[in-house]
Amino acid sequence: MVTMAIARQTLEDMLRRKILLILLIVGVGMIALGPSVGFLTPRESSAVLRSLGLAVILIAGLLITVISSIQVIPTEIERRTIYTVLSKPVQRYQFVLGKFLGGIMTVFVMIAAMGIVFLGVLFWHEKAFAPDMLKGVVMTFCQMMLLGALTIFFSTFAPPVVNFFLSFGLFVVGNLSTVTESLTSNRNPVTAILAKIVHYSIPNFGNFNMQNKLIHPEIVIKNETVFLTQNIVYAVLYSAVLLVLAILVFDKREV
Amino acid sequence: MSAATRTRLLLTIVPLFAAVVLLQARQDPIIREIRGNEKTPLIGLSNEFIMGPMLGLGQAVAGVLWVRADEFFHEGDYDAILPLVRMITWLDPHQLDVYITGAWHLAYNFTDSSERSDRRYLPAAQALLREGFYNNPEVYDIAFELGWQNSDKIKNYYEAEKWFREATKRSTTDDQGRKQPAPMFTWHQVAHSLARQGLIDESIATWRHVLSLTEERLKKAQARKDPQAWSVANVRANELHNLTLTLKRKFSRFTHEIDFVIDGKQTKSVDMQTGRPSPPNCYLATRPGEGVPIGQPRPPALSRPWETAFDARVTFPEPMVMEPRGDFVMGDGARVTIRLHDADWRPTQLKEFTFRVDQTQTIMVDQHSVRNYGWGRKIDMSRDPKMYSFSKPEYFLVFEFDPRGTSPFIQDRTGWCGEGMTDKRYLFVKRQENPKAPPVRLIRKVFRLTRDHVLNGKPVTDADVVPNAEYARIMGEQAL
Numbered sequence: 001m002v003t004m005a006i007a008r009q010t011l012e013d014m015l016r017r018k019i020l021l022i023l024l025i026v027g028v029g030m031i032a033l034g035p036s037v038g039f040l041t042p043r044e045s046s047a048v049l050r051s052l053g054l055a056v057i058l059i060a061g062l063l064i065t066v067i068s069s070i071q072v073i074p075t076e077i078e079r080r081t082i083y084t085v086l087s088k089p090v091q092r093y094q095f096v097l098g099k100f101l102g103g104i105m106t107v108f109v110m111i112a113a114m115g116i117v118f119l120g121v122l123f124w125h126e127k128a129f130a131p132d133m134l135k136g137v138v139m140t141f142c143q144m145m146l147l148g149a150l151t152i153f154f155s156t157f158a159p160p161v162v163n164f165f166l167s168f169g170l171f172v173v174g175n176l177s178t179v180t181e182s183l184t185s186n187r188n189p190v191t192a193i194l195a196k197i198v199h200y201s202i203p204n205f206g207n208f209n210m211q212n213k214l215i216h217p218e219i220v221i222k223n224e225t226v227f228l229t230q231n232i233v234y235a236v237l238y239s240a241v242l243l244v245l246a247i248l249v250f251d252k253r254e255v
Numbered sequence: 256m257s258a259a260t261r262t263r264l265l266l267t268i269v270p271l272f273a274a275v276v277l278l279q280a281r282q283d284p285i286i287r288e289i290r291g292n293e294k295t296p297l298i299g300l301s302n303e304f305i306m307g308p309m310l311g312l313g314q315a316v317a318g319v320l321w322v323r324a325d326e327f328f329h330e331g332d333y334d335a336i337l338p339l340v341r342m343i344t345w346l347d348p349h350q351l352d353v354y355i356t357g358a359w360h361l362a363y364n365f366t367d368s369s370e371r372s373d374r375r376y377l378p379a380a381q382a383l384l385r386e387g388f389y390n391n392p393e394v395y396d397i398a399f400e401l402g403w404q405n406s407d408k409i410k411n412y413y414e415a416e417k418w419f420r421e422a423t424k425r426s427t428t429d430d431q432g433r434k435q436p437a438p439m440f441t442w443h444q445v446a447h448s449l450a451r452q453g454l455i456d457e458s459i460a461t462w463r464h465v466l467s468l469t470e471e472r473l474k475k476a477q478a479r480k481d482p483q484a485w486s487v488a489n490v491r492a493n494e495l496h497n498l499t500l501t502l503k504r505k506f507s508r509f510t511h512e513i514d515f516v517i518d519g520k521q522t523k524s525v526d527m528q529t530g531r532p533s534p535p536n537c538y539l540a541t542r543p544g545e546g547v548p549i550g551q552p553r554p555p556a557l558s559r560p561w562e563t564a565f566d567a568r569v570t571f572p573e574p575m576v577m578e579p580r581g582d583f584v585m586g587d588g589a590r591v592t593i594r595l596h597d598a599d600w601r602p603t604q605l606k607e608f609t610f611r612v613d614q615t616q617t618i619m620v621d622q623h624s625v626r627n628y629g630w631g632r633k634i635d636m637s638r639d640p641k642m643y644s645f646s647k648p649e650y651f652l653v654f655e656f657d658p659r660g661t662s663p664f665i666q667d668r669t670g671w672c673g674e675g676m677t678d679k680r681y682l683f684v685k686r687q688e689n690p691k692a693p694p695v696r697l698i699r700k701v702f703r704l705t706r707d708h709v710l711n712g713k714p715v716t717d718a719d720v721v722p723n724a725e726y727a728r729i730m731g732e733q734a735l
Contacts (some may be wrong), residue, residue: 047314047318047350048318048319048321048322051312051314051315051317051318051347052315052318052319054314054315055312055314055315058310058311058312059310059312062310091256092256093256171310172310175310175311177286178286178287178290181283181286181287199279200275200276200279200280204279204282205311206286206311207279207282207286208311209311210289211311211312211313211314211315212289212290212314212347212349213289215314215347215349216349216350216351217428218349218391218393218394218426218427218428218434219289219349219393220393221285221288221289222285222288223285226285227282227285227289230278230281230282230285231282233274233278234275234278234279234282237271237274237275237278238275240271241268241271241272241275244264244267244268244271245268247264248261248264248265251256251261
């Protein structure tokens with residue numbers, strides 16, 4: 001109950017932030033303008049529209065996640081409002097979990113809004129509903145949930161600027177998971193071992209990228225349900241690991 | 256938090272993280288399959304695009320680059336398109352239209368000032384399409400394009416047939432994203448490329464097979480009251496027309512008469528308007544066993560093969576300006592191919608796609624139409640020194656008539672593979688690439704030129720003529 005109350009309060013606080021609303025409006029506007037690049041053949045035009053729509057959701061989602069997660073804990077400490085909260089019968093782990101859930105709910109609302117507009121634009125452009133795109137939107141949300149957990153973890157010990165570069169850097173490295181994966185079979189055993197450590201230990205954000213399949217309908221994923229389920233479970237489990245770590249670090253922190 | 260709770264939490268991380276590693280190991284093969292041959296060409300991308308692939312937005316960057324390439328195309332800046340094509344196909348190896356359009360640019364749109372395409376780009380065009388095919392083995396589009404380029408541009412009908420057959424085995428997706436068999440025109444091109452090789456019975460058999468497939472499709476479409484059934488009916492009508500036409504040509508070209516039979520009645524004509532046998536109570540055998548054409552291949556026509564009396568002469572009135580003239584007793588509209596190439600040039604296949612060509616290589620191909628038994632006009636290569644560098648010491652200048660690719664009304668005289676024509680001096684018979692195909696009878700005259708001929712106007716005489724057998728040996732053809 002306490003956790004949910006903190007989450008709700010965080011969500012309300014986030015939704016009042018102008019910067020997040022501006023990002024949402026820009027994202028929605030860019031998705032709506034997507035069909036204007038329609039000088040190509042129908043197949044090309046559809047591929048470009050789909051890839052751009054998913055890209056806008058990802059970029060806007062990325063900024064919203066980082067901005068909303070990076071400051072939730074440091075701001076509370078800076079404004080000293082954390083004392084008011086922690087002086088009540090609120091455990092530190094409840095505080096961390098509540099902040100994480102509040103941030104993720106914010107991201108969910110924003111991504112859902114952009115997803116609805118994206119599906120609407122696709123319906124208008126292609127005269128057919130494209131339910132497959134929902135999978136892409138869900139995968140983006142899972143990616144952002146993982147990134148949110150990572151940012152919350154860093155925010156328990158690092159200042160916002162350091163946190164931004166750490167989170168963003170790991171997001172980029174995690175997106176190059178195909179590179180790290182290919183290096184695991186490198187002939188040089190040292191490189192292979194290092195690549196294995198990196199590949200299996202950092203959050204692989206590239207796992208959630210299924211744009212190929214969504215943009216080109218002729219590509220078939222043999223076990224799509226397994227792929228999607230494993231991705232969701234991966235995001236949940238990895239987020240859980242990061243939150244446990246965040247709780248442990250925050251518990252020891254002097255505030 | 257108590258020390259015990261902290262320990263418990265720390266211990267919880269171990270199984271959670273083990274599960275994460277296990278999941279990652281299970282996801283890797285699936286991701287490898289989805290990504291295919293995607294590459295991240297970070298070095299070639301400009302600053303505004305470089306972050307895209309690093310954030311997992313390779314496809315979006317590819318889309319934006321393709322929009323830019325489209326703008327370059329409309330501005331006529333074809334050179335700028337090629338590097339973009341390379342980037343896009345690395346970022347998103349499933350953009351079929353990028354492979355197809357890129358290969359089309361390479362094969363057709365780089366031209367000299369007289370609109371002759373730059374043949375040096377053909378191996379690159381083929382390599383790009385092959386790369387696209389291997390990255391998208393499920394769909395018919397790129398295999399079809401490879402077939403088309405081989406048929407239309409390279410005139411290698413055996414290779415074309417192989418790629419068209421590959422296309423028939425693959426699928427396409429409809430508006431709802433459902434898998435559908437490759438369109439029927441892939442089959443039509445198989446039949447056409449068989450006919451181009453002189454494999455007429457195989458071509459007819461293919462048309463019959465195609466017709467049966469379309470009839471099945473038509474029945475299904477009519478049964479489910481599909482509004483597209485009229486389109487299938489149109490396809491069927493065209494296939495029937497092609498089958499009828501090929502049957503008609505087979506009998507007219509091989510026996511100089513047409514006869515079909517039904518109920519013991521025989522017809523010696525086909526209605527030119529409808530393609531139907533005449534009198535109308537006879538019909539063509541469009542299915543095996545449905546009426547037996549009694550005009551089985553007969554001995555060749557009674558008339559002697561047509562003497563083409565071919566000849567070719569050439570002068571260089573100015574440096575790099577060639578003026579070929581010749582005689583050819585053939586109907587107006589027959590086309591003589593003129594090929595001038597480095598003596599060491601051979602048709603090649605690139606292992607990997609690159610759009611950089613050897614700028615020192617010279618190869619010029621043109622075609623001149625026959626009018627009143629003569630042909631020839633000026634060919635000015637001096638305005639395009641980048642395309643025709645003439646940096647090698649020796650060249651071959653080939654004048655050739657290949658009946659396989661000529662118009663049907665000319666083939667009515669020559670036959671599919673030149674069976675109906677001969678030439679006292681320049682007839683050259685060679686084996687086709689397809690071992691099952693009959694030999695092809697070409698008319699060919701070859702000169703060996705030097706830079707002195709091309710640049711200084713040294714007269715080209717009969718002493719410079721290279722025997723056809725020798726040229727065939729040099730080029731790796733199998734003369735008969």
